Amino acid sequence: MSVLTSYRLRLQRKRWRIRAWRKRRELVPVADRTAQIAPDDILLFCTFRNEAVRLPYFIDYYRKLGINHFVMVDNASDDGGREFAEAQPDVSLWTARAGYGNARYGIDWLTWLQGKYAHGHWALTVDVDEFFVYPFCDTRPVRALADWLDASDVRSFGAMQLDMYPKGPVSQTTYTAGQNPFEIANWFDASNYIMTRNNRLRNLWIQGGPRARVFFAGKPKAAPALNKVPFVKWQRNYTYVSSTHMILPRGLNLVYDQSGGEKTSGLLLHAKFINLFQDRAAQEAARGQHYGAGREYQTYASQHDRDPDLWCKWSEQYINWRQLEVLGLMSKGNWA
Template sequence: MIKAIADLLKRNLADYKLRLKRRWLLFRAIRKSGELSTVVNRTATIQKNDILCFATVRNERVRLPYFLKHHRALGVSQFLIVDNASDDGTRAYLEDQPDVSVWSTSTSYRSARFGMDWITWLQMRYGRGHWCLTLDADEAMVIPHHDARDLKDLTAFLDRKRAEVFPALMLDLYPKTRLDEAKYTTGAPFTDALGFYDAYGYDWEQQPKYRNISIRGGVRKRVFFSKKPDLAPHMHKTPLIKWRWRYAYVSSTHIALPARLNRGFDARHRLPTGVLLHAKFLDEALRQSVSEPIRKEHFTHPEFYNEYYDAVRSNPILWDSTSHSYQGWARLEQEGLMTRGDWD
C-alpha cells in the first residue's frame, strides 16, 4: 500500500514537472516572437480544415522547390516559414509562392531552441485546431497508401480514431557514389540523387520521462557513430499533430508536450506511422560540413561533433552491400520502417 502511494506521488510529481516545462516553452515562444519580422503574411486565406506546414529554413533555395511541390501534392494547403538570414535567394523565392507566408530573423537559431521557439509561436497563433506538419526543408513525408491517398485521407482517419498524432521515422538517404558526386537537379525528387538507405540496424528504446520510444540507427550511426552510438542522432519524430495552443515541441519534433503526443510509435495503439525521407547528403553536405562547425548553431554541444564533420569532409562513400534502393512506401512497410496500423 505504501509503495503504491509512493509510486502515485512520484508519477504526479513527474506530470507536474512536465506541465511546468510546457508552460516555460510557451512563455519562451511568446518572448521570442519579438525576433520575427513579417515578410509576407497570407494566413488570412487559411480555411477551417486546411493542413498547415511549418518550417525554419536557412539557405535552402536548392531543396525548397521539391519540398513545396511534394507536400502540396500530399495535401498541405499553406506553408508558414521562418527564414533565418538566408543569403542564397531563399527568401525571395518564398515570397513569390502564393501559398507561403514568410517571417524573417537574423538572430541565433540555436538560442531559439534550434528554431522551435519561433515555430511554437506561429503554431500558437495560427495552428490551433489544424493538423500541423512541422518539417525541415530537407525532409519529404511518406505516408501509408502514399500512391493513392493523401494527408486529408490520413487525418480524417486519425480524427475518427480520436488520435492526435502521426509519427514518422527519419530515414537518411545517400548516393552510391561519393558525396560530392551526388548531383541534384533543383525540383527533382530527393531520391533521384540519393537513392539508397539503411533498412535495418535500428534500436528502439522506451524512455519513461516523456513516454516516448527513442529510435537510433541508419547510415549516420553505422558510418559515423559506430564507436559512440549514444551520440548518434535520434530518428523518431512526430511531425504531424492536431494542434492546440498549449502544445509545444521540446526537442525539434522528436519530443512534444503533453506527453501523450509521444505515443505514436507504441504499437499497442495501432496507429499508422510514416517515413521522412531525409536529403541530408546532397553534394552540398560537404559545404555545410565546413560552415556549420564555424557557426555552431545545430547542436547543443557542437564540440562533440567535430569528428563527424571531419568525416563528412573526407567525402566518403556511405553505400555498402547492405544498402537498399528506394522503391516506395510498400517496400518501407515490408522492412518494418513504417506501418499502416489500422488504416486499411
C-alpha cells in the same frame, strides 16, 4: 506518473510557451498571407537558412501531398531562398536574424506561430530536407490521413527519419533546383536500428542507420535521434521539446503500440546526403547553432576530406512505401 512529475512537465510546457511569446519579437513578417487559411486547412511549419536549391522541390512535393498553407521562418538567408519563399502564393513567411540555437533551434519561433495559426488544424512540422511518407501516400492525399486520424480519435502521428544516400561518394552526386533528390540518393539502411523508451516523456528514442554506422561507429549512443512526431492536431498549449523528436503533453508521444501491436506510422525520407552536404556541414560546424553547439556537424566536418561513401552491401534501393512497410520500417496498422 507521479503528481510531482506531472506538475513539473506542465510547468516546463508553460515556461517554453512563455519563452516562445518572448521570442516572437525576433520574427519580422515578410509575407503574411495567413488570412487565406481556412478552418480545415492542413498547415506545414518549417524553418530554413540558405536553402534556395532545395526549396522548389520541397514546396512542390508538399503541395502535391495536399498541404494547403506553408508557415515558414527564414533564418537570415542570403542565397535567394527567402525571395523564392516570399514569392509563393501559399506561403506565409517571417524572417529572424537572431541566433538559431538561442531559439531552441528554431522551435521557439515555430511554437509562437503554431500557437497563433495552427490551433485546431493538423500541422506538419518538417525540415526542408525531410519528405513525409505515409501508408497510401501515392494514392491518398494527406487530408485522407488527417480525416482517418480524426475518425480514430488520434491526435498525433509518428514517423521515423530514414536517411537516404547515393551509391558512391556523396560529393559525386549533382543536385539541381527542382529535382527529386531521391533520383540520386535512393538507398537506405533496412535495419541497424535500436530503440529505447524514454519513460518520462513516453517517446521511443531511435538511433542507427548510416549516420550511426559511418560517422558515429565508435560512439553509437551519440548518434542523432531518428524518432519524430511531425504530424499533430495542434492545440495552442502544445509545444515540441526537442525539434520534433518529443512533444508535450507527453501523451502525444505515444505513437507506438505499447501492447506489442502496430500503430499506423510513416517515415520522413531524409535527403541530407547529396552534394550539398559537405559544404553545409562545414558551415554549420563553424556556426555552432545546432544542438550541442553543432557537435553533430563537427563530426561530419571532421570527415570532410574523406568524402564518405555511405553505401554498403546491405543497403536497399528505394521503391515505394509498400517496400518500407514490408521491411518493417513503417506500418499501415488498421488503416485499410
